[in-house]
Amino acid sequence: MxxxxxxxxxxxxxxxxxxxxxxxLSYTAQDLGALNVTFPYSYALGINASGQVVGTSTAPSLNNHAFITGANGVGMTDLGTLGGSSSVAIGINSSGQVVGTSDFSGGGQHAFITGANGVGMTDLGTLGGTKSRANGINTSGQVAGYSLISGGYTHAFITGANGVGMTDLGTLGGTYSEAAGINDNGQVVGTATTTGDAAQHAFITGANGVGKTDLGTLGGTSSVATGINASGQVAGFAQTSGNTAWRAFVTGANGVGMGDLGSLGGTESYAFGINASGQVVGYSTLLGNSVQHAFLYDSGALFDLNSLVTLADGVYLMEAKGINDSGQIIAYSNEGRAYLLTVAVPxxxxxxxxxxxxxxxxxxxxxxxxxxx
CATH class of the missing domain: 1.10.287 (Helix Hairpins)
Known part of the structure; x- marks a missing residue:
């Protein structure tokens, strides 16, 4: 030889x-449980590098409360509220700082940030209106989300490190915008209306929220950006030509180009999370569009997550909301429970x-x- x-x-x-x-490719599935064993509803919205998961779950009071788990989804801790009845945790960074939105004692909802591992809850305030929501946080604690402004419109915002200060990111010429995610460079993604509010388009900013670039669509009128990774690849969903369907998309680095990820047989698909490797998760309708299943997009192919994991009879994963760089995925089932999927041993x-x-x-x-x- x-x-x-x-x-x-x-x-x-x-x-x-x-x-x-x-x-x-296969996964093991872990039911994350709930804060209320009698009414065990839970919904996962964010995951960090160590597998800490955040979301919302029915509390003993029967209101929904933000929660955080330990590493690899172990245990569930109630994060409480800002004094009101309900709260939702949406994003988490590598140190376990959590962001989301909560009712507060004076009425209304405000964005919040916690300390490491979910300890403490600080009100981030607003851009002058009565409501705000934090959707993403990076390793330095910069937060991205949206807030009502004094004129009554909704605008995207970014903060400084550890949630200090709130800067209005403006729009794409219209009156509305919201931010959905942020990476460690401070690049923010979200959705904003164009001039005259003719359409809503996905956007990406430069470092630390500077400038905005319209990402366009898949040939239709509107698009929505939902996630961003370290290299600036953006995930989301957009209308196709003729506005016949919404389809999941992913871009190249720094938001360049927009590729249709296809579907699981139906006409609709929506992407919500992306990791450093460019793996994307979300959900798609099946043939006939009567049922939706969670998907994983990996190496140019779209997989039904239900074909890659074994669940109890009658249980299936409806949507996936996030994926970390280890490939761990958070998903939501038809029984109303949050799951953590971990890549199985080869x-x-x-x-x-x-x-x-x-x-x-x-x-x-x-x-x-x-x-x-």
């Missing part, structure tokens, strides 16, 4: 590993191929040493 043949065999072995993994066949590849590597190294001697 020649050295070139060995290298070819090695590449083939690792190529087979990649192919097998792509077609044998199948034995993949390990065998890997060992074969490593054996070839060792053989090549030994031959090179003998030749040198």
């Amino acid at each position: 020649t050295r070139h043949t060995l290298y070819a065999s090695l590449l083939l072995a690792f190529g087979l590993i990649a192919s097998t993994t792509a077609h044998a 199948e034995p066949g993949s390990y065998a191929l890997m060992l074969s590849g490593l054996g070839l590597v060792g053989y090549v190294v030994r031959r090179k040493k003998l030749n040198a001697a």
